[in-house]
Amino acid sequence: MMTGRVALGLLFISIVALAEGARILTVLPLGGKSHDIIGTAFGKVLADAGHDVTVITAFASKKPPKNYREIVLTGLVEKAMQGQFAFNFFEMRGGITTSFLMLVMMYGMMPDRMFELAMEHPNLVSLMKSDEKFDVVLLESFVAEQFYGLAQHFDAHLITFSAFGNSLWTNNLVGCPHPTSHLAHFSLSYTDRMTFWERFINTAFTEFDRIYYNWIYLPRQKKYYDLAFPNAKQSFEQQMKNVSLVFLNQHFTLSSPRPYPPNMIEVGGIQIDDPKPLPKDLQTYLDEATEGVVYFCMGSNIKSKDLPPVKRDAFLKAFGKLKQRVLWKFEDENLPNKPANVKISPWVPQSDLLAHPNVKLFITHGGNLGTTESLYHGKPMVGIPIFGDQMMNIEKSVRAGYALRLDFDDINEETVGRSINTVLNDPSYARNAKLVSDRLRDQPMTPRQTVVYWVNYILRHGGAPQLRSPAMELSYLQYNSLDVYAVMLLILVAVVAFNVFIVKKLYRKVFRKNCPAGGKKKKA
Structure with a gap:
């Protein structure tokens, strides 16, 4: 080898x-x-x-x-x-x-x-x-x-x-x-x-x-x-x-x-490199998380700080009931009612963080970069798709058994907590994520090569x-052979029309032979 x-x-x-x-x-x-x-x-x-x-x-x-x-x-x-x-x-x-x-x-x-x-x-x-x-x-x-x-x-x-x-x-x-x-x-x-x-x-x-x-x-x-x-x-x-x-x-x-x-x-996965050391505060936070870490990020375009207050508070209340630590990519340093087990950061080296063994779950909007990095490192997901290809990415993830979908309109304290605990406590999600990770890594050359x-x-x-x-x-017509199909259709119509014409001719000839002028048969 x-x-x-x-x-x-x-x-x-x-x-x-x-x-x-x-x-x-x-x-x-x-x-x-x-x-x-x-x-x-x-x-x-x-x-x-x-x-x-x-x-x-x-x-x-x-x-x-x-x-x-x-x-x-x-x-x-x-x-x-x-x-x-x-x-x-x-x-x-x-x-x-x-x-x-x-x-x-x-x-x-x-x-x-x-x-x-x-x-x-x-x-x-x-x-x-x-x-x-x-x-x-x-x-x-x-x-x-x-x-x-x-x-x-x-x-x-x-x-x-x-x-x-x-x-x-x-x-x-x-x-x-x-x-x-x-x-x-x-x-x-x-x-x-x-x-x-x-x-x-x-x-x-x-x-x-x-x-x-x-x-x-x-x-x-x-x-x-x-x-x-x-x-x-x-x-x-x-x-x-x-x-x-x-x-x-x-x-x-x-x-x-x-x-x-x-x-x-x-x-x-072209953007994925060998894991690099995390910033000291994040490294310590993850290393000391004996029960594991839930990582929450909505990407670079969608800002968590723009969440409606009722949705934001639902996440905070659900996070506060977890035994795991939570790392939330949050773009505002002021986050009211933040539980003790929640750490926020405006920026996170995402792939390096997902590589850490103590990260047990990724809550994501379902963007292509994040889902690829999560699966490369074998992490299951809770997906909250918003627009674009996110819906497709999460739907595929759900069907493959390594993610659970949480619709934005359904977000409340109960649904957030239930979604997180379902993925964390059902080993099939992590097992399926690891299976896909093994397949993704099994390539003759890396994406970079x-x-x-x-x-x-x-x-x-x-x-x-x-x-x-x-x-x-x-x-477009040639590529889809629409011109060929059109000619085939014309030929078919012509053949059918010709046959109809012949049948009519024969029918009239036979009809006239059996029915003399006047349309009445001679009496015996």
Whole structure:
């Protein structure tokens, strides 16, 4: 076993050496912290592998590695939010209607505003006016298609990544099939096993997304692309079809097996590194928790401090009755009525914390980063989904037996306490989480090694056009063989019509033979 690992390690080192020193531009201008965590993980992994990495981001790193330079778009998020409605995500939860509204909002004017601000930012303007060259542009495919022109500007291969998995946006880039019979839209709370009506809604919702995306959203992005990159060698449509690779922060053990083309690669858990020592106060708090720790975090966008007071107090009362300690990521240092067994912190090194053996349960909103980290470390969950892919993630977790769902509207002292104690006291939840953890870790290469291998592959093979599916050259009608089915239908109609015509002819001929003129038979 060790001999095989050594051989694999030597092979991996030799592969890295073949493409060492490439210049890579990673673009993260959308201002979402959780998305930035994934994007910077890609950049740091490639820098560690010996590449020269430049990252355009709205958030500066505290300790950037070697070969890693940041171009920080200072003030980008603040300017983008000026005059915008301040979201309280707890007020945006709901079913199909909310999913519909969130989709329309996501395709709204905010992506255009972020693009304008980023392209006008003096730090990015300075880079674009420089003589710098890049071999690869790595960019998140999340309502950011107009930024694909940066690959044209720097004459570089374009690689994209998705922070949460595959979607219409990523599938269109590489011709990935997406049958709605068993692949649910990411914003619906469905899994890969749907009832008839769920399949009906999933298909209708997916087609609405496709129509809105192709006929309303993309033409607007093309306009910005043409204005910002007038000298691009390839048109917007050509660049959309000229993506070398798509990375997905997803893994089939956490979602379901999917039909990917060879240039769509799963690297779920790219942000997870070997556990590092915790800050001293957190390390002590966890080490001394003889009964274990319940960790509570609602992510980077949803703020626990925005919880309605009645819901917040329900959590505090339920926590106060536990024998376990509770660590709550809470963004306000003032939390009234806090029990003695509850510790709050505005920021927590989440993956490192979940790796601690004394953490017994994770209460989460169900975001992709958190659920992946929790399962990587084998921790069961209580899920409180609010919007986006959170409903789907939690529904899958419930069906797999390592999580229990607590709907936001049902939160009270009793339901919180019951949910926590159910997961803590039923060993099947922890057992199933450990089972998934073992499956997730059982990979020929780690997500980080996989990223380095495939980026180097693209560099070695000049963008690797051999990976691209011929589906990219087909229209929607051709890809789905709708033109073929239409001709088949016409042939069928013609054959039926011809047969009806012949039958009528024969019938009339026989009828006239048996019935002479006047329509009366002769008497004997």
